[in-house]
Amino acid sequence: MAKDKRLKTANPQTKPSPAVKAAAAAAVTTPPDWPAFKPPLPVVDLEFDSLVEDKVVVLRSFFPKNLCRDYVSFLRTLPLITTPGKPKRGDAVRVNDRFQIQDPRFADRLWLETGLKEAVLRDEVSHLWGGQVVGLNPNIRVYRYTPGQFFDAHYDDANNVTLTTTTPPTQSRTTWTILIYLTSSTEGCVGGETVFYPHDRQSAKEAIPVSLETGMLLLHKHGDDCMLHEGREVKAGEKWVLRTDLCVLRK
Ligand SMILES: O=C(O)CCC(=O)C(=O)O
Ligand SMILES: [Fe+2]
Numbered sequence: 001m002a003k004d005k006r007l008k009t010a011n012p013q014t015k016p017s018p019a020v021k022a023a024a025a026a027a028v029t030t031p032p033d034w035p036a037f038k039p040p041l042p043v044v045d046l047e048f049d050s051l052v053e054d055k056v057v058v059l060r061s062f063f064p065k066n067l068c069r070d071y072v073s074f075l076r077t078l079p080l081i082t083t084p085g086k087p088k089r090g091d092a093v094r095v096n097d098r099f100q101i102q103d104p105r106f107a108d109r110l111w112l113e114t115g116l117k118e119a120v121l122r123d124e125v126s127h128l129w130g131g132q133v134v135g136l137n138p139n140i141r142v143y144r145y146t147p148g149q150f151f152d153a154h155y156d157d158a159n160n161v162t163l164t165t166t167t168p169p170t171q172s173r174t175t176w177t178i179l180i181y182l183t184s185s186t187e188g189c190v191g192g193e194t195v196f197y198p199h200d201r202q203s204a205k206e207a208i209p210v211s212l213e214t215g216m217l218l219l220h221k222h223g224d225d226c227m228l229h230e231g232r233e234v235k236a237g238e239k240w241v242l243r244t245d246l247c248v249l250r251k
Contacts, residue, residue, distance in 0.1 A: 042115030062217035092154030104138040130175040131248030141243040151231035158223030172247035182240040184212035192239035
């Protein structure tokens with residue numbers, strides 16, 4: 001696929017009604033009261049496993065199962081918005097329920113209070129990230145996929161992000177996508193694998209499917225080096241995911 005024809009992940013929107021706009025506006029301004037990280041994290045030695053060299057790595061048991069359960073119960077109470085109708089030209093089809101919030105404090109908690117920072121900054125992996133990692137994207141997204149829902153093949157963009165919890169604020173750029181899977185077959189979710197296509201073709205032969213694991217954190221490189229990828233259709237149960245991005249210092 002030519003770079004200029006790349007499908008982006010912008011929210012596929014038809015014209016939302018004023019009521020939908022008002023609900024979305026209310027939802028984006030007030031950060032939720034996210035559950036505490038209990039028990040204290042990390043619960044295991046966080047060691048990256050590489051799934052695709054220099055492109056996809058995972059941390060298993062990043063969240064323990066009971067914390068995932070607490071999070072899913074909590075996330076259910078948020079005003080998730082179901083993807084409206086047809087995507088704009090050039091946007092990937094995302095059919096799921098989503099909650100999105102600018103929450104610099106929660107991004108900091110995920111970075112500083114989970115062991116993620118220490119794991120990411122280790123010498124063995126620090127070359128992967130495309131610069132000096134300074135934190136996580138405050139743009140936090142929650143996805144719920146119910147049976148029939150999926151995220152069609154697309155590329156994730158790199159974005160410029162200002163981190164506001166430092167003085168002075170830090171100008172950064174996102175380089176890797178972070179997905180934290182909160183459910184899997186253990187909770188009855190069938191399907192929903194995140195699938196990577198290393199050669200820009202959505203071909204079954206070349207597919208690298210990553211099965212859901214409850215509590216697993218996945219990082220994949222995005223921007224110019226992003227692999228084509230999709231979230232496969234969920235066939236039963238629910239797939240819940242938390243999404244943010246790794247941010248490096250902008251030069
Ligand atoms: O839900 C998934 O497995 C993939 C999500 C994704 O590709 C994205 O958030 O850009
Ligand atoms: Fe993506």
